[in-house]
Amino acid sequence: MPSSSVNYLESRHDWTRQQVLALFAMPFNDLLFTAQQVHRSHFDANRVQVSTLCSIKTGACPEDCAYCPQSARYDTGLEREKLMKVEKVLEEARAAKAGGATRFCMGAAWRSPKKKDMPYVTQMVREVKALGLETCMTLGMLNDDQAKELADAGLDYYNHNLDTSPEYYGEIITTRTYQDRLETLDSVRAAGMKVCAGGIIGMGEGEKDRAGLLMQLANLPEHPESVPINMLVKVAGTPLEEEKDLDPFEFIRCIAVARIMMPKSHVRLSAGREAMSDEMQSLAFLAGANSIFYGEKLLTTGNPEANKDMQLFQRLGIKPEEYQQYADETEMEAELSSRIAEQQNDPFFYDAAK
Numbered sequence: 089m090p091s092s093s094v095n096y097l098e099s100r101h102d103w104t105r106q107q108v109l110a111l112f113a114m115p116f117n118d119l120l121f122t123a124q125q126v127h128r129s130h131f132d133a134n135r136v137q138v139s140t141l142c143s144i145k146t147g148a149c150p151e152d153c154a155y156c157p158q159s160a161r162y163d164t165g166l167e168r169e170k171l172m173k174v175e176k177v178l179e180e181a182r183a184a185k186a187g188g189a190t191r192f193c194m195g196a197a198w199r200s201p202k203k204k205d206m207p208y209v210t211q212m213v214r215e216v217k218a219l220g221l222e223t224c225m226t227l228g229m230l231n232d233d234q235a236k237e238l239a240d241a242g243l244d245y246y247n248h249n250l251d252t253s254p255e256y257y258g259e260i261i262t263t264r265t266y267q268d269r270l271e272t273l274d275s276v277r278a279a280g281m282k283v284c285a286g287g288i289i290g291m292g293e294g295e296k297d298r299a300g301l302l303m304q305l306a307n308l309p310e311h312p313e314s315v316p317i318n319m320l321v322k323v324a325g326t327p328l329e330e331e332k333d334l335d336p337f338e339f340i341r342c343i344a345v346a347r348i349m350m351p352k353s354h355v356r357l358s359a360g361r362e363a364m365s366d367e368m369q370s371l372a373f374l375a376g377a378n379s380i381f382y383g384e385k386l387l388t389t390g391n392p393e394a395n396k397d398m399q400l401f402q403r404l405g406i407k408p409e410e411y412q413q414y415a416d417e418t419e420m421e422a423e424l425s426s427r428i429a430e431q432q433n434d435p436f437f438y439d440a441a442k
């Protein structure tokens with residue numbers, strides 16, 4: 089470990105900005121090495137979880153997120169679509185399962201779901217789950233009652249991103265506050281669902297904002313189980329269309345720091361993967377990313393074809409993580425420990441605890 093005073097293998101919720109900036113400032117190879125050590129002490133390093141995303145209601149969103157083609161405020165030429173019929177969602181879910189996905193994420197471009205929408209979305213959850221898929225939804229802000237309704241229907245994960253640091257947030261969104269977002273995450277937790285929360289890199293923010301975003305996520309009372317790290321997709325017509333390109337190494341650094349700060353979370357490569365070379369994606373896996381969105385579309389922006397992803401997995405010796413329903417956390421930990429123990433016979437295994 090590069091620093092003798094910090095035990096990076098432990099889960100913590102008290103990160104200071106100085107500590108996070110110190111991680112960002114590490115030499116690239118040291119940072120990746122540390123991240124990989126942390127990764128191997130909690131995960132099978134050659135497994136990646138695969139999710140598929142389906143836009144169940146597209147466009148015409150009243151919010152003003154500066155990166156988003158779905159905002160009604162920007163003319164991006166995006167075709168609006170009403171809430172998808174349950175049968176159509178199930179068709180997409182079956183195809184996702186056949187393509188190897190274990191989690192099906194359903195996204196609607198809403199400020200928050202309306203009362204009349206809830207029976208439809210809860211039916212979607214029940215029926216997609218019955219196909220043997222994990223379910224995730226992203227429907228905007230939720231209050232406690234809505235979160236409970238979704239949890240009662242069996243929803244496994246709820247996605248609600250913080251997007252960026254509290255300090256930079258006002259440059260990106262003005263129609264809802266950072267506090268609104270944190271309250272939605274609280275409601276999701278209180279209802280007993282797993283949290284999927286991350287952000288977007290490359291929106292003109294500085295390193296201190298990336299550190300601020302990761303601090304917010306890692307200092308939550310519980311780390312989000314899933315942490316999507318998106319790379320900005322510059323969509324013509326949005327205020328960020330002319331944003332300058334992000335240095336790919338800055339993106340990889342962010343993945344590595346997220347892995348170190350939230351050692352047991354799945355860190356997900358999400359939007360922006362289409363612009364990444366195979367080499368950049370493999371560096372992201374080395375930095376500790378262990379989840380991807382797979383399929384032809386990522387909500388409304390392109391995503392590399394599913395087939396290409398599986399070819400890359402093959403070239404890297406990566407296997408998709410299987411979906412298993414565990415009786416409880418103890419059973420899940422036991423399964424992971426046995427996978428990690430198996431790895432110890434591998435000539436490349438590095439025991440980070442020694």
Ligand code: SF4
Pocket residue numbers: 149150151152153156157158159196197198199228
């Ligand atoms: S990111 Fe979500 S809330 Fe923001 S404009 Fe897009 S669809 Fe609406």
